[in-house]
Amino acid sequence: MRHPITIALAATAILTGLVAGFASNYVLFLLTSAAVSTVFMQSYGLITGRAGVIALCQLSFAAIGAWTVGWANVADVPGGFVVWLLLGGLAAVVAGVLIGLPALRLRGVNLAVATFAFATALDVVFTGIAFPGQDTFQLVRRPAGLTDDSSYFVFTVAVVALIFVGLWFLDRSRVGGALAEIRHSERAAAAHGISVVRGKLTAFALSAFVAGVGGGLMAGQLGIVAAGNFAAFASVAMFAIALFVGTNNIEGAIAGGLLGAVFPVLIDAVGIPQDLAALFFGVAAVQVLRLGGSQTDLLRAQRRQKKAAKNPPAPPSVPPPPLIPMRLRAVTDSEPALEVRGLRVRFGALTAVDGVDLVVPKGSVVGLVGPNGAGKSTFINTVTGFTGQYEGTVLLGGAPVDALPAHRRARAGLRRSFQQLRVPTTLTVGMFLQVAAGKPLTAEEIDEQLALFGCPAADVPVDTVDVATRRLLEVAGLAAGRPPVLLLDEPAAGHSASETRLLQQRLAEIPERFGSAVLLVEHDIELVRSTCDIVVVLDFGRVIAAGPPERVLSDPAVISAYLGTAPTTSKETS
């Protein structure tokens, strides 16, 4: 079977050839505008669709690209139009990084406001200083072969196709997986060792490049561009379209390009002022908030669900490896993989963790239990760098990690799962495993790991998999990275008895199979009893018991902490 990219490119070539050969100049002009708009949509698809960043300045990057092409034309920079286009893209990257660096400290609405402020400022600047060649009517010169409308249309479609191919590969790369995870949950991304700032900056730079090339293409199409072509409000209208159609998907980007360029002309034809198009786009974007996703995301999810209902997710092609026979582990003499000394965390007047000392020896599974609100999640959050302010020291393999942010602690080998499931639903099972492992895995390694944890095959989309399997998948991914320490926050939540049994077997053998020491937070006491070498009990942020499971879990103080009654002493009972 031919590669889907080859088929798509061949179909595009045939269709483009037909349009170029038979369409009128007006239609060609309109479709070239749609292709240029598609490039802008691809740029939104990178920054908003893939990285989840609300950026309202993509047309400003386009303006920088167009300005550079205009300047290169006037200055007669060697290399010609194609080189100028690339220069335009690169100039936009510089602007993207310069804006991205300070802006990425912000989030959500604040970031949106900052990018819009930049768009407005640049709008004012470009209105004040004319584009090169604008005053002297110097048209951007296209190379021989691209001078007529039909050949320029073909060229523009070729650029669009090239960008789509790049995006296709990006989506299947580790960078693409990292961006998907950043979009879904920045905390989960950091827990997998991904630098959220670097990821967003990469998305900013790539999207600026694409927008810059789009601006250059527009300059080539129109010959002369002006500030009005890239007005700040047009950026917002484009953003609204992108949000509505979902430009992270190829069909969404194409639909967005067509909407942006053709819709205003269509409504004009039926007597509605073109400027009202932005209003329609705004209303459409609000629908996204109501429906919880873009049109193409929702359609794709529907299609996946239907397909999964017809053919249940297939298991991996390899059989699960045999269980490692359980040995009695002598872990108390092992060196500490993780050592926490005097950890204290306060939330205002509440001391959630109150001077906790805890050691996870190499090769062990340590259970951390306690009633609701005892401070278990706060302990994990703090140790892994997600709670900024704390007293005490966290040592990984003997070295303090207190100065490191969450993603660097993860890279150093402190990997964690979250109580609330944070598996991105847009990835396949195999892609997620790769992202969670935080290191390259071969296809065989991925298949083996999936089989070991009873997960479906690598190409199955995550959103067709049930929640319990997603939890198993998360543990499988983390373990595949073979980190020195694995902190699991209630991995059995929502599991059936048979799923818990599988998890129990896998957890128990993680130290031998993957060389990771495990800190397990769990409410399922039977799972803790059967899996852990040591159990530590927290109550009101303090350790009230620690030692072998049988002894600790039958301790009256522990039983009373769980039941919420004061421990009965022998004196009182007598």
Ligand SMILES: Nc1ncnc2c1ncn2[C@@H]1O[C@H](COP(=O)(O)OP(=O)(O)OP(=O)(O)O)[C@@H](O)[C@H]1O
């Ligand atoms: N960000 C926060 N701000 C203020 N208080 C917090 C915060 N996070 C946790 N707490 C409080 O700290 C205490 C410990 O909470 P934590 O979630 O760590 O307990 P837990 O043992 O994990 O509970 P559970 O088993 O229900 O998950 C609780 O009283 C909780 O309300």
